[in-house]
Amino acid sequence: MSLLPRTLRPADGLVRLKELCGMVRLVRGHVGALLLLEDCQMCMCGKPTLNGESGYSWNGERAHVRPVDPPVLEGGDELLYDEPGRCGGVDSHCHHLRVVKSRYDGFKLLVRHGGGDERIDLGCVALDGLAALDSNARYWLLLRLYRVQSNAASRAIEKCDVAWRVAAAEKRIKTRKTSRGVKVWVEDPPSNVGA
Ligand SMILES: [Zn+2]
Numbered sequence: 001m002s003l004l005p006r007t008l009r010p011a012d013g014l015v016r017l018k019e020l021c022g023m024v025r026l027v028r029g030h031v032g033a034l035l036l037l038e039d040c041q042m043c044m045c046g047k048p049t050l051n052g053e054s055g056y057s058w059n060g061e062r063a064h065v066r067p068v069d070p071p072v073l074e075g076g077d078e079l080l081y082d083e084p085g086r087c088g089g090v091d092s093h094c095h096h097l098r099v100v101k102s103r104y105d106g107f108k109l110l111v112r113h114g115g116g117d118e119r120i121d122l123g124c125v126a127l128d129g130l131a132a133l134d135s136n137a138r139y140w141l142l143l144r145l146y147r148v149q150s151n152a153a154s155r156a157i158e159k160c161d162v163a164w165r166v167a168a169a170e171k172r173i174k175t176r177k178t179s180r181g182v183k184v185w186v187e188d189p190p191s192n193v194g195a
Pocket residue numbers: 043044045047048049056057086087088091093
């Protein structure tokens with residue numbers, strides 16, 4: 001099961017409605033995979049509000065404090081930026097973002113949302129530009145970065161699913177027992193050259 005944000009298509013059947021921050025739905029994609037769909041929804045807070053500060057309201061009535069809920073650091077992580085969920089027209093209270101420098105393999109974007117934690121590789125080059133931004137500008141830029149990455153990953157999974165389904169229908173999935181287990185591979189489709 002893939003828990004990645006993606007755009008709803010006409011062929012998607014909504015199999016389950018799961019409210020996570022009021023902006024996430026679990027759907028069955030047209031290739032059969034379960035996918036997490038995120039809608040951009042307007043926030044019900046009276047003014048832009050940061051998690052951990054007073055002013056959050058899920059229904060536009062009583063305001064309270066939405067708890068801060070950060071993604072977990074791993075051993076060797078140096079925390080560079082810590083940006084709790086927030087709103088500013090759009091509701092993003094359920095996405096807490098962090099940028100860390102891993103002692104072992106470069107910079108990472110950590111995301112906690114209703115589906116759990118994600119850890120996204122940002123490469124080994126220092127992100128100097130982030131320091132020049134204020135907290136809000138940094139948060140919305142990082143969130144956009146996360147969504148672009150997630151959408152690309154979702155599309156790659158869909159393409160892979162389709163490739164395996166077509167291969168199965170054409171009986172091109174092959175298996176062979178080996179001394180270390182079972183080897184599985186997909187044969188190339190027959191060439192049309194000369195047809
Ligand atoms: Zn809000």
